Amino acid sequence: MATEKITMPQLGESVTEGTISTWLVKVGDHVNKYDPLAEVMTDKVNAEVPSSFTGTIKEIVTAEGETVAVGELICYIETEAGGTVEASAAKGEEKKETVTAQNETTDQSMKNRYSPAVFKLAQENNINLNQVNGTGRGGRITRKDIEKIISTGQTPTLSESATPAITVEKESSNNTPGPSTPQPTSQVGDIEIPVTGVRKIIAQNMVRSKTEIPHAWMMVEVDVTNLVNYRNKIKNDFKQNEGYNLTYFSFFVKAVAQALKKFPQLNSTWAGDKIIQRKDINLSIAVAKDQELFVPVIKNADEKSIKGIAREINDLAQKARNNKLTTNDMQGGTFTVNNTGSFGSVQSMGVINHPQAAILQIESIVKKPVIIDNMFAARDMVNLCLSLDHRILDGLICGQFLAYVKETLETMNENTVQVY
C-alpha cells in the first residue's frame, strides 16, 4: 500500500490557483487512473481534475469552495504499490544532512582562504586568523565568525610568543603519544587544530618509520666550490633557454642516482626474511607545501640528464603547489633525497621514507675556511647527512656510498659535467 498525493493541476496559461467547486468522489471510493476527482473553477476555465493513480480515496484535504494554489495538495489516494513517496523523500533528506555534517568536520581546504571582509576585520581588531576556527565551507573563516569573536570579546590576539602550531620538523613523530599515554587536554586560551587528512598520513608514516626501522646516521662534508662556480656561470643562460631554474639540487640528485647504480644495496627494502634490491632507481624528493609534505618521485633518475632532472623537479614542485600531484607521481620511490638546505639547515637527521633503506639530506652550501696544502682557502662546503636502515646497511657500505657521492660532486666542473 502506498499513499500518493493529488495536487491542483495547472489548468491554463497564467492560471495560478483554482477553486474546488464540487468533489466527484468521497473518502473510501475506488477510482481508476484518469477518472475525474473534482470540478475546479479558475478565472479562465472550469475543468475536471483527473486522477493520476488507481486506488482508494484516503483523505480529502481541500473542501468544496476552497481556493488553493497550483501544485498544492488537494487529496490523498491509497494505491496498491508499496512504499510511500513522502517516506522516501524524507530519507533522502536525512542522508544529505549526515553527508554535509561529515564534510564540515573533515574538510579544511578553505581554512587559509580569507575574504576581504575577514582580512579587514581581523586587522582592525588585531585577531590572529591562525587561531580562529572557521564554520564556512572547507573550514573557511567567515565574516560572521569574526563578528562573533568581536561581539563576545574572546579575541585570540596576535602575540609574539605564538609559534606556528604545525612545523615540518620530521622528528615530531617522536612525541606522538602511544596508546598508553594519556591524551593531552587543552587549557583555556589554547587553540585546537584539527588534524587533516594529509597531516594524519604524514604522522602515521613517521611513526611507522621510526618505530620499525632502526635508524643510524652519518655525515660527510663535501667541497662543491667547482660545482658552484660552474653552475653560477651557466645558470642565467639555462634559465633563459629552458624557462626554469638550474638548481644545485638537480646536480645532487644526479650524483646520488649514479652512486646508487654503483651501490645498489642502498636502493633496497627490508622484507622480513629477505632484502629486496630494486633494479629501478626512482628518487623520492621531499616537497613542502604550506602545512603539508609531499614526496613525489623522479623515476629512473639514473637515466636522466641534469637538465631532465631539473625539469622534473620543477614540474613536480609546481604540481605539489597546485594540488595537481597524482598517485602515480608519488609511487615507486626507492630512495629519498631531501633538500633540507633550502630551509637553511646545515645538519639534520632525516626520518627514512618507509619502506626505503635510506634517506640523504642535502644541507645548505656554506662558504668556509678550509685547509688545502697547508693553506687556508675559502671554499663552498656542503654537508650530506645519511639516515640508514641498520637492518639492511652497515657503516662500511654507506661510508663507501657517501665517499663516492662526495668524489662525484667534488669533481663536477665545466669539463666533467654534461648538463644536457
Added chain:
Amino acid sequence: MPVMSYIQAVTSALREEMQRDEKVFVLGEDVGRKGGVFKATEGLYNEFGEYRVLDTPLAESAIAGVGIGAAMYGMRPVAEMQFADFIMPAVNQIISEAARIRYRSNNDWDCPIVIRAPYGGGVHGALYHSQSVEAIFANQPGLKIVMPSTPYDVKGLLKAAIRDNDPVLFFEHKRAYRLLKGEVPEEDYVLPIGKADVKREGSDITVITYGLCVHFALQAAEKLAEEGIDAHILDLRTIYPLDKEAIIEAAKKTGKVLLVTEDNKEGSIIGEVAAIIAENCLFDLDAPVQRLAGPDVPSMPYAPTMEKFFMMNPDKIEKAMRELAEF
C-alpha cells in the same frame, strides 16, 4: 485594507489616476471593449469612454509614437504593449524620441508617457510571450524602468510613473498578475521611483532581485529560516536608474550577495548591480558576488521541462542561497 491581486492593483491605479487627472488616457491593443488580454484595463472603457481608452491597430510603433506625441503636447498617456516581447517595433520611438527629447530640446519639451508591458515566463507562453526585455532599455539615460513585485508596490509605483514628467517603462510580470495578492490601501498614495525596498531583514546573506523573483526569494528565505539561515532581501523596484545607495548598504550588511534575475545571465541588469558592489564594497565582501539567472539561450522554450529549466523558481533560488550561506 482590501486584498488585491497584482493585476487588480494595476487597474485600480489606472482608474484612480484617470479620475484624478483628465489628461490621463490609455491606449493599446484590445484595451478598450475587451479590457485587455489580461483584463488590466477592465471596466475603464465603460467608465471613461472611447476617447480616453483607445483601441489601437496592431502596430506597437504607432502606439508608442502616438503616445509620445500626445505626451509632448501635455497629455499623460499610458500605453500598453500587449506583451513586452512585442515592444521591439517601438524601440526606436522609445529610445530615440521619448528618452532623448528633454535633453535634445534643452528642457523645452518633455515626454510624460508611461508604457506598460507584461513580461516574463512560467506561463507556457513560449518564445514570444515569455521574454524579459528590460536590459535592452537599461542603459538609456532619459528613461526610467520600474518593475514592481507586490500589489502594494504596483499601485504606488504606477501612480508615481503616471505623474512623473519623464518617460517610464512599467514592466509587470504576467505570472504575478493572478499569483500575487496583497493588501492595498484604498486611498491615494505614491511610492518613490528610483528607490529600492528591503522586503526582508536578515543577517546571513543578501539577495538582490526584482519583479516576480522577489516573491520566489521570499519563499526560499522562509524555508531557509527553518535551517537558521537568515536572508536579507532587497527589491530593486526601479531597475533603471538603480538605487546605488540601497544596493551598497544591502551588500555591506552581510558581505555575501546573491543577485537574481529571470533574464538571460550575460548582460542582464544584475551584472550592473554586481559592478556597483564591486566598485564600492570590496572590503565588506565575504564571498564572491553570485549571479543566478536564466541560461544564455535565445528565449524561453515551450516544452514544460525546458521551460522549467529556463524559468526561475523558489527551489533554484533556495539552492543558491544555501550554497552562499554555507560558503
